[in-house]
Amino acid sequence: MTKPGIKMQAGDSGYEALISGDWTLPFAAGLEQQISVARKYSPDTTGKLNLSDLKSLDTTGGLLLLRLLGGVTPDGLAEKLIGTSSNHLLLLRTICEALQQESHPRRPKSQGIDKMFDRTGRWAVDTWTQVRVLLHFVGVVIVTTVRNLLQPWRMRWTSLVYHIEHVGLDAVPIVSLLSFLVGGVIAFLGATILRDFGAQIYTVELVGYAFFREFGVLLPAILLAGRSGSAFTAQIGSMKSNEELDALKTLGMDPICVLVMPRVVALLIMLPMLSFGSMMMGLIGGGVVSALILDISPGMFAARIYEYTSINHFWVGICKAPVFAFMIAIVGCLEGFKVTGSAESVGRHTTSSVVQSIFLVLVADSMFAVFFEQLGI
Amino acid sequence: MSTSASQIHTDSDRENVIEVRGLVNRFGENLVHDDLDLDVRRGEILGVVGGSGTGKSVLLRSIVGLLKPTAGDISLFGQPQAQVLAEYEQGKNIRYGVMFQDGALFSSLTVRENIKLAISEHFDISDDLLHPLSCMKISLVGLPAHSATLYPSSLSGGMRKRAGLARALAMEPELLFLDEPTAGLDPVSADGIDQLLRTLRDTLGLTVFLVTHDLDTLHAICDRIAVLAEHKVLTVGPLDEVAQYDHPWVQEYFSGPRGRIVTSQYTDA
Secondary structure, X not given: OOOOEEEEEEOOOOEEEEEEEEEOHHHHHHHHHHHHHHHHHOOOOOOEEEEEEEEEEOHHHHHHHHHHHOOOOOOOHHHHEEOOOHHHHHHHHHHHHHHHOXXXXXXXXXXXXXXHHHHHHHHHHHHHHHHHHHHHHHHHHHHHHHHHHHOHHHOOHHHHHHHHHHHHHHHHHHHHHHHHHHHHXXXXXXXXXXXXXXXXXXXXXXXXXXXXXXXXXXXHHHHHHHHHHHHHHHHHHHHHHOOHHHHHHHOOOOHHHXXXXXXXXXXXXXXXXXXXXXXHHHHHHHHHHHHHHHOOOHHHHHHHHHHHOOHHHHHHHHXXXXXXXXXXXXXXXXXXXXXXXXHHHHHHHHHHHHHHHHHHHHHHHHHHHHHHHHHOO | OOHHHHHHHOOOOOOEEEEEEEEEEEEOOEEEEEEEEEEEEOOOEEEEEEOOOOOHHHHHHHHHOOOXXXXXXXXXXXXXXXXXXXXXXXXXXXXXXXXXXXXXXXXXXXXXXXXXXXXXXHOOOOHHHXXXXXXXXXXXXXXXXXXXXXXXXXXXXXXXXXXXXXXXXXXXXXXEEEEOOOOOOOHHHHHHHHHHHHHHHHHHOOEEEEEOOOHHHHHHHOOEEEEEEOOEEXXXXXHHHHHHOOOHHHHXXXXXXXXXXXXXXXXXX
């Protein structure tokens, strides 16, 4: 590879530029500077290019040569060039023709206060649209679910079992471990605070209340939002961007029925079950810690739970599970349907699905807390 | 095909840009290539044809190093493939471009950004030059100017192919691999792509490895045609020689109803 160069000299009419070396992409940065210097030296467009020393030329080099020449039409190209080979002329002509087509202007960057109003307005309208879309989707899913329950043979059983396994069974180890640990932590908390009052025996009630009413449901719900909600979004989203959803429709199958129903039903079945498991593991965790640091024997722990913790607490907790399950599944699937084309969009909606479902679960949980408080349960 | 072009480009003294020797590709029980040999000469347009599942794309992927063959030697530009790939990993000496079947554009970037990506990664070029450069490539492949700011998801299939071609040309390669460049395009656009490839070959001395089923493309621009069948390259040569080759698939391909229409058009002209 030889370094390219430009040498300006006076010709018969205006300047003549002697072009030498390789005018190729690797040299483009240097050439660009040389050209701006040369153009300053001779700003008129009456000059000619002498290409007899030009070694090799690619499209980048061609573009630079045309830039050096200034405005030129494909037909007027030949007379501006001296000593050019037919291949180089053909290439320059092709580039010149390509440049003739109107080039797209760079988008001006608007800034300032109007942009801020613009963004705020868009955000407001967008949020309202999202809420309406969510409500519409909930409606469609409920209608489809009811129709499916009336015609159970139309339910996709294979798909349902598959999702039950992935959503529920596969989540058992992580949910159990986490609940066990949190149960232990709550027992520690109780031990530390209640010991000052000589009431450490109430640690048992603390763990029981906490797990039956709140943590037994919240822990698996948050885990499933991260684990399964995101998976739903990514699965449906990549199908959407691959036009598989459109393909389903053209084959006379309803994506809601084929894809959303099994996922919603699987979560509706599995979240209450996981919640029950989580409650049990939380109690075991609390029991272990109590036995180790509070000298409350496991038998005593079990007896106290049995006698002093009302079954109502269990019902309060477990009745929230289907509600959370529905929210997680709906948000996960809906975000999948919102995906457009790109891989980036799949990522964005997956994130949004997890954030939204955890947010909704926690908001709903606090509303439940107020509700049950008012009922006095 | 014009006679002068065929005389120049079938010259067997040219150096080989690609040399494939004894290539074997096997996926489990499925044998795709068995002891396959192929040469591609500098400055030629080689068309690769073959029935579905004969391993045209697998051959392309083996040559560009996306697939490690079970056995066999491949050399590119007279160097062993491993050496060329090692340079690629360091981002040096990018000498070939690949256009994938459906474009394989980066979906989170606009068409212009897709083209600019590799150039600005490897070369220190100002935006003042990069912008007209990408505009030029876009109109070179026949895309309308406004498509520069569009994302791949809003392009039609044919436009995606063109954008993929523009991206393959971005690094000014000497060797171009094209997987079905004209499939799914309307005849006018396909003709435009053919013209463009020929111009680029003639002006830049580009070597083109072309997987295609388009008989028009084979007639119009390919200097030689390689037929893949029975796990190897059955025959290589100019179209008229290959069309005479005595093998049921080849005869079916070139003398079937579609083949005959095209052949008669070209002999009439």
